[in-house]
Amino acid sequence: GQNQKKTYIIYMDKSNIPADFDDHTLWYDSSLKSVSKGANMLYTYNNVIHGYSTQLTADEAKSLEQQPGILSVHEEVRYELH
Amino acid sequence: TTRSPTFLGLEGRESKSFFLQAETRSEVIIGVLDTGVWPESKSFDDTGLGPVPMSWKGECQIGKNFKASSCNRKLIGARFFSQGYEAAFGAIDETTESKSPRDDDGHGTHTATTAAGSVVTGASLFGYAAGTARGMASHARVAAYKVCWAGGCFSSDILAGMDQAVIDGVNVLSLSLGGTISDYYRDIVAIGGFSAASQGIFVSCSAGNGGPGSGSLSNAAPWITTVGAGTMDREFPAYISLGNGKKFSGVSLYSGKALPSSVMPLVYAGNASQASNGNLCTSGSLIPEKVDGKIVVCDRGMNARAQKGLVVKDAGGIGMILANTDSYGDELVADAHLIPTAAVGQTAGDLIKRYIASDSNPTTTIAFGGTKLGVQPSPVVAAFSSRGPNPITPEILKPDLIAPGVNILAGWTGKVGPTGLPEDTRNVGFNIISGTSMSCPHVSGLAALLKAAHPEWSPAAIRSALMTTGYSTYKNGKMIEDVATGMSSTPFDHGAGHVNPAAALNPGLVYDLTVDDYINFLCALDYSPSMIKVIAKRDISCENNKEYRVADLNYPSFAIPLETAWGEHANSSAPTVTRYTRTLTNVGNPATYKASVSSEMQEVKIQVEPQTLTFSRKKEKKTYTVTFTASSKPSGTTSFARLEWSDGQHVVASPIAFSWT
Numbered sequence: 062g063q064n065q066k067k068t069y070i071i072y073m074d075k076s077n078i079p080a081d082f083d084d085h086t087l088w089y090d091s092s093l094k095s096v097s098k099g100a101n102m103l104y105t106y107n108n109v110i111h112g113y114s115t116q117l118t119a120d121e122a123k124s125l126e127q128q129p130g131i132l133s134v135h136e137e138v139r140y141e142l143h
Numbered sequence: 144t145t146r147s148p149t150f151l152g153l154e155g156r157e158s159k160s161f162f163l164q165a166e167t168r169s170e171v172i173i174g175v176l177d178t179g180v181w182p183e184s185k186s187f188d189d190t191g192l193g194p195v196p197m198s199w200k201g202e203c204q205i206g207k208n209f210k211a212s213s214c215n216r217k218l219i220g221a222r223f224f225s226q227g228y229e230a231a232f233g234a235i236d237e238t239t240e241s242k243s244p245r246d247d248d249g250h251g252t253h254t255a256t257t258a259a260g261s262v263v264t265g266a267s268l269f270g271y272a273a274g275t276a277r278g279m280a281s282h283a284r285v286a287a288y289k290v291c292w293a294g295g296c297f298s299s300d301i302l303a304g305m306d307q308a309v310i311d312g313v314n315v316l317s318l319s320l321g322g323t324i325s326d327y328y329r330d331i332v333a334i335g336g337f338s339a340a341s342q343g344i345f346v347s348c349s350a351g352n353g354g355p356g357s358g359s360l361s362n363a364a365p366w367i368t369t370v371g372a373g374t375m376d377r378e379f380p381a382y383i384s385l386g387n388g389k390k391f392s393g394v395s396l397y398s399g400k401a402l403p404s405s406v407m408p409l410v411y412a413g414n415a416s417q418a419s420n421g422n423l424c425t426s427g428s429l430i431p432e433k434v435d436g437k438i439v440v441c442d443r444g445m446n447a448r449a450q451k452g453l454v455v456k457d458a459g460g461i462g463m464i465l466a467n468t469d470s471y472g473d474e475l476v477a478d479a480h481l482i483p484t485a486a487v488g489q490t491a492g493d494l495i496k497r498y499i500a501s502d503s504n505p506t507t508t509i510a511f512g513g514t515k516l517g518v519q520p521s522p523v524v525a526a527f528s529s530r531g532p533n534p535i536t537p538e539i540l541k542p543d544l545i546a547p548g549v550n551i552l553a554g555w556t557g558k559v560g561p562t563g564l565p566e567d568t569r570n571v572g573f574n575i576i577s578g579t580s581m582s583c584p585h586v587s588g589l590a591a592l593l594k595a596a597h598p599e600w601s602p603a604a605i606r607s608a609l610m611t612t613g614y615s616t617y618k619n620g621k622m623i624e625d626v627a628t629g630m631s632s633t634p635f636d637h638g639a640g641h642v643n644p645a646a647a648l649n650p651g652l653v654y655d656l657t658v659d660d661y662i663n664f665l666c667a668l669d670y671s672p673s674m675i676k677v678i679a680k681r682d683i684s685c686e687n688n689k690e691y692r693v694a695d696l697n698y699p700s701f702a703i704p705l706e707t708a709w710g711e712h713a714n715s716s717a718p719t720v721t722r723y724t725r726t727l728t729n730v731g732n733p734a735t736y737k738a739s740v741s742s743e744m745q746e747v748k749i750q751v752e753p754q755t756l757t758f759s760r761k762k763e764k765k766t767y768t769v770t771f772t773a774s775s776k777p778s779g780t781t782s783f784a785r786l787e788w789s790d791g792q793h794v795v796a797s798p799i800a801f802s803w804t
């Protein structure tokens with residue numbers, strides 16, 4: 062249901078990091094904690110994208126998407142070997 | 144792999160010597176995102192390799208059954224990414240899966256060794272496909288990124304693997320995996336691939352095994368090289384001789400106690416079961432009294448092919464004929480079955496079943512023919528190989544090219560037997576498997592060879608060289624066939640054709656692309672600034688007053704989707720005129736190239752302007768336009784053509800695909 066957590070990939074607009082953050086991971090974490098206090102980042106991505114992955118409920122994901130500095134929130138997808 | 148280096152012309156004296164020289168002085172690193180690696184494979188022997196490249200920032204991650212010493216100067220990096228998998232499935236059960244870079248599956252070892260395995264003499268699977276095995280770039284270094292687990296490959300893990308591989312300093316990324324069709328800004332392989340390509344990394348991906356249905360491709364982004372699969376000139380025949388004297392051939396990698404040479408009773412599984420799908424030989428579905436001591440015909444589908452043999456064995460059967468149904472046609476898949484088995488195509492399967500139905504005492508023999516080389520025609524497009532048109536951007540032709548992907552022998556894990564079944568306790572150093580997963584690392588390795596020979600070439604230039612020198616006809620001039628139809632294949636099946644590495648070394652001209660070209664492409668797709676930023680990581684403002692056209696992406700092939708006229712316009716004779724612009728960069732000596740076009744449909748007019756391009760120095764660029772004038776055709780009509788630029792020495796070829804929708 063609504064409370065079931067799923068993994069999401071969060072794409073951050075790193076160029077718009079607020080001035081009061083020196084470290085982008087602290088900014089990511091603060092943004093995440095604003096919608097889900099207990100959530101932790103699974104990975105932070107620093108090269109091919111700017112962002113992180115985490116587990117959220119659907120409501121939390123929707124709420125996070127509205128936060129400043131968030132470009133996009135995509136639910137995890139399973140890929141297959143060919 | 145055995146055979147494919149010869150089939151691709153890598154073992155010719157001249158090309159072998161050139162590639163070896165180029166490779167030994169270079170330090171190309173191939174990152175393989177897959178199920179991990181079996182470091183004890185002989186294909187990771189580092190004898191003769193120099194120190195690990197100075198630029199390398201990767202590491203050998205320690206974990207279950209994996210030590211720092213598992214890496215060497217060949218396998219220079221190994222990492223694993225399981226956070227997404229564990230978040231979805233719970234903690235990894237370390238009694239069944241290694242929480243480490245170790246490959247418990249075999250797929251990752253197979254792909255890594257195909258791309259860059261060292262030379263191993265005396266390789267074979269139970270004597271099948273025997274020979275000297277080597278990866279395409281046998282002197283390149285390998286880094287394994289384990290992102291796939293028993294429960295699948297999760298996008299958060301794949302993205303983490305790509306992120307780290309780029310940071311570590313790979314030159315080529317090889318991904319034999321894919322997801323469902325989705326827009327580029329939602330597909331992490333496309334997103335990660337964009338950044339990798341922007342940093343000079345060649346990204347090679349499998350096209351998928353969704354063939355022969357059209358539009359079945361994955362990994363279709365234009366910054367990715369999308370690889371379909373073809374056969375080689377090698378088969379593993381099995382011979383079936385029925386009691387009525389009819390003979391059929393199939394394939395098999397069975398190795399074990401032979402069947403009696405006398406004829407044996409034959410039964411169709413569908414007649415030896417009370418289950419509604421008893422014909423498929425699913426677990427426990429066969430009635431022992433009806434199959435005991437007999438050879439059983441099982442239909443392909445639902446459960447694993449080799450598992451059907453175990454079901455037959457458990458019910459007392461002594462052998463199996465595995466018959467394709469209409470889902471698979473006549474494409475044959477060779478497996479290392481645990482009981483004497485021959486796999487046959489649908490045509491033969493139907494005739495065998497008809498014989499069983501018509502004879503009160505059906506009998507058969509199965510004999511195994513080992514390895515047969517020199518099979519013609521070859522290559523043939525594999526039925527399973529995913530096909531175009533490109534489902535995301537029909538104006539970009541995909542797949543880009545095909546490479547060997549059927550019955551490929553390469554390195555394997557020591558954890559599971561060649562069938563992957565838990566009951567299969569056989570330990571093999573090499574296994575023979577099929578898929579676009581197998582063709583992709585062939586191209587990854589070949590790209591590494593080109594990168595070694597031409598370090599200054601961009602990923603797009605390397606792809607262009609591989610594509611424009613590929614061949615789409617046999618030596619007799621006939622088009623490469625498609626197993627699915629038995630007819631000629633088209634560029635929607637084979638892209639620019641079959642890879643030809645010796646020719647790709649010296650393509651004459653290339654269609655190069657920069658990051659800005661790809662960003663213009665995204666603008667042409669009408670992506671919003673935030674969608675573009677997800678992919679490109681920077682603010683891009685597509686200009687309102689500029690016309691962005693997908694058709695102008697400097698791609699080495701052409702796809703022209705055309706609309707069918709409807710209603711009052713149905714009889715309109717007004718033709719559609721489409722203009723494409725391309726720029727060629729000289730990577731050879733000064734020369735004058737002339738354009739020539741061959742087309743199978745005369746009603747489509749193709750005009751190239753100018754007809755001649757003269758290059759007086761290296762890196763010089765020249766632009767030309769192609770104008771396609773086509774009248775309306777019924778929806779579903781396709782037609783194909785080919786544009787070639789030649790200076791008499793080089794042929795720079797581009798496939799052209801028209802499709803009316």
